[in-house]
Amino acid sequence: MIYRSGQRVLVQGITGKQGTFWAQKMMETGTKVVAGVNPKRAGETHLGVPVYGTAVEATKSTPCDVSVIFVPPVLARDAIVDAIDAGIATVVVLTEHIPAQHVLEIHARAKRAGCRIVGPNTAGIVTPGEGFVGIMPGHNPNIFQPGHVGVISRSGSLGTLICLNLTRAKLGQSAFIGIGGDPMIGTTTRDALEALDRDDRTHAIAMVGEIGGTMEEAAAEYAAGMKKPIAAFIAGRSSPPDKKMGHAGAIVTGGKGGYASKREALERAGVKVVDTPHEIALALADVYA
Structure with a gap:
């Protein structure tokens, strides 16, 4: 992937x-x-x-x-x-x-x-300096630059914003994996996390999640045993229960798949969860410093 x-x-x-x-x-x-x-x-x-x-x-x-x-x-x-x-x-x-x-x-x-x-409903995959497959702006050097941060995102637009911030922070990306926003996808957050964990070029990971489903909780189980630092942003913090968001998979019922559940699971696994997308680059810059 x-x-x-x-x-x-x-x-x-x-x-x-x-x-x-x-x-x-x-x-x-x-x-x-x-x-x-x-x-x-x-x-x-x-x-x-x-x-x-x-x-x-x-x-x-x-x-x-x-x-x-x-x-x-x-x-x-x-x-x-x-x-x-x-x-x-x-x-x-x-x-x-x-x-x-x-x-x-x-x-x-x-x-x-x-x-x-x-996917389905993925924006694609990008490896700066080598190429991309899909509809991410992998051709734009202001957004994508070779580096050592692997990025995982359900959302193409949020993924683009994270990559832009990483490039502005002079960190760049080792790879971008857009897993897709549909309820039934072939590559989960955990699958992508495992791939980046095995990737020698990836030294740190930026994860962009959303409310809905339990992919981030499943990824947290794997993240607990990782040595590479991870910073995460979870979209949908202020969304009311049972509200369907932009992605078909971003729907919360009861306590499952909610913001609090995802954040708690990730933080328990040692992941730095930030409040805004901009803070991901800042958090990872601290790791490099």
Whole structure:
């Protein structure tokens, strides 16, 4: 789930407006986009790479390590299953509002195939200095700079703000992992935390959580045994119970998934929980000092 230089990327939906724009930006930062998929334009060349009718056809000619999905909700299930069937190891699913029954099927098929799903409703993954996959502004040097702080976020906008603050603090990022804001996602906060814990380039971690679900509590269990320092911000502190927020997964019922529960679990694990996003960079700057 951490993008590495040289990994070959397939863009499903490459000829659409968003697919074209972001594929071009990915390529400008060094991301190795090797092919695209659009069943209606198979056989063409777009942005200098071949376009195929399916991911299965694409990988027969061009091996791919990562696929990114620029496909609308009604067609997303078929596109993701196509990528899984093609044997692609990581599928970055940007699409939101995919029907729940389709999401369940996707995760089951991915698990059987040993495929890593990032998302749905993710903003993508970024490794400054190497490339990015998705719709994060990985091409903007004011936001992303190579460094040693790994960033985990459900939210693309909050993740962008954290990365901006880290860059301004001259800390930079080793990797950004956008796990996605849907209720059923393929990569959890704990999964991302474990990946960054194993990553030699990551010396500290910034975690951006939200109310809803229990991912942060599960991550806290793992964080308790880590040596790398972690600073976290939990969005939704003032949200009333049972209030649905911007992400489909950010809904709290009773005491479970609430702000107090998440903060208590993280602080008990030794995580520095801050009150505003700006304080994450300050907290981690103290560690480096």
